[in-house]
Amino acid sequence: MAHIVVMGAGLGGMPAAYDLKSHLGKKHDITLINPSEDFQFTPSNPWVVVGWRKPSEVLVPIRKYVERRGIKFIAQSVSAIDAKGNKLTLDDGATIDYDYLIIATGPKLAFDEIPGTGPSANTHSVCSTPHSQAAAQAYEKFLENPGPIVIGAAQGASCFGPAYEFAMIVEADLRKRKIRDQVPMTFVTSEPYIGHMGLGGVGDSKSLLESEMRQRHIKWVTNAKILEATDSTVKIAEHNDAGEVIKEQELESKFSLFIPAFKGVDAVANVEGLCNPRGFVLIDDHQRNPTYPNIYSAGVCVAIPPVEATPVPTGAPKTGYMIESMVTAIVENIAEELEGKEPSHKATWNALCLADLGDDGVAFVALPQIPPRNVTWAKKGKWVHLAKIAFEKYFMRKMRTGRTEPIYEKYVLKAMGIIRLKPGK
Structure with a gap:
């Protein structure tokens, strides 16, 4: 009997635990470890900030649902990984032995790399439900005395969709409240152009999103680095295509929110031979770490190189569909190993994003995510907004x-009918 431990209960980890138990049954033990008691549906966090969702509506209590399926659950953080000894140390000092480890922790948010950014400083975040709940309280206060807003994605960010979503959702919410005319909005991003998304663009994403920004009177600054945030301003540096600073400016802001760059969580990043310099887990074609082949990884914590070099650093996103394909491959590969076979399954790494724009939305599909692609597709419509809710x-x-x-x-x-699409259609 093997013991398989899953670190992290997010979009990758919790499905991985379910799939392992379903696939392997009672023959093997599954343990799920997560810092909190709740699963967070992070794609809904922008709605939490503007009050369209209560925090409780985007949380699922983990323990009662996984334990009834025979999965052990531990609500703690992992403080250290002994990859050579196949052992984890928890925050309370207890140790857990494993035969296979799946790292699906998500990222560490690198707010510390830019002065004044982060929920503990002067900007807000939708990267976790607690962050979104804190941002919601600040947003309510902002509505009492509205003014300029700055939203965007910092240098090194690899998750641009939520930044666009949040900007459009706030704009729609302000219109519903009849105070949009009191709120100048600026979108600041490290992308070389609007709609790049860390993917080199998807279909006509550039003109599509630029059109949305113009229609909604949202100004934008691309090729931008955030230098510092205060409680009333955001200082940025704009770069040319050669990466040279061409302009520095200070934007007035009464409410600021940015997607930060990501790093690996400390317990993972500290393991020699496991990660790249940013702390992301190195994997082979079968989601296994080359140094420690009984360690698999899926999701945002996986090391993926940027799609292309950009004047200001941008990372490649790991979308939900890509994460799902990683999880499926891992489960199949572990099952093969337990049968004495070599792993044979590979993730498809396709990208799919349903971006809610408040009262309509945009769907992006890149199959595969990294160019050249078989399918590249972008469509706009209210149906995307409704599809995301469903x-x-x-x-x-x-x-x-x-x-x-x-x-x-x-x-x-x-x-969406995407499966039936042919390249070029």
Whole structure:
């Protein structure tokens, strides 16, 4: 009997635990470890900030749902990994032995790399539900005395979709409240152009998102580095295509929110031979670490090189559909290893993003994510907004009842008809 430990209970970790138990049954033990008691559906966090969702509506209590399926759950952080000894140390000093380890921790948020940024300083975040809850309180206070807003993605960021979503959602919310005319909005991003998304663009994403920004009277600054944030300003440096600073400016802001750069969490980053310099887990084609082949990894914590070099550093996103394909490959590969076979499954690494724009939305599909692609597709419409709401409910239900099938493959792609698309159509 093997003991398989999953670190992290997010979009990758919790489905991985469900799939392992479903696939392996009672023959092997599964333990899920997560710092908090709740699964967070992070794609809904922008809605939490503007009050369209309560925090409780985007959280699922983990313990009662996984334990009823025979999965052990530990609500603690891992303080250290002994990769050679196949052992984890928890915050309370207890140790856990494993035969296989799946690292799905998500990232450490690198707010410390830019002075004044982060929820403990002068800017807000939608990277976790507690961050979004704190931002919601600040947003309520902002509404009492509205003024300029600055939203965007910092240098080194690799998750641009939530920044665009949040900007558009706030703009729509302000219109509903009849105070949009009191709030100048600026979008600041490290991308070389609007709609780059860390993917080199998807379909006509550049003109599509630029059109949305113009229609909504949102100004933008690209090729930008955030230098510092105070409680009333954001200092930025704009660069040319050669990466040279061409302009520095200080933007007035009464409410600022940025997607930060990511790093690996400390316990993972500290293991010699496991990670790249940023602390992301190195993997082979089968999601295994080359140095420690009984360690697998999926999600944002995986090392993926940028799609292309940009004047200001940008990273490659790890979307939900990509993460799902990583999890599926890992489960199949561990099952093969337990049968004495060599792992043979590879993740597809396709990108799918349903970006809610408040009262409509944009769907982006890149198959595969890294160019050249078989399918590159972007469409706008209110149906995307409605599809994201429906998908939220479906995903949350699956986290309560157990994921036994690929959620994105079954629900989103089939609903959108993307599977039937041919290249160029």
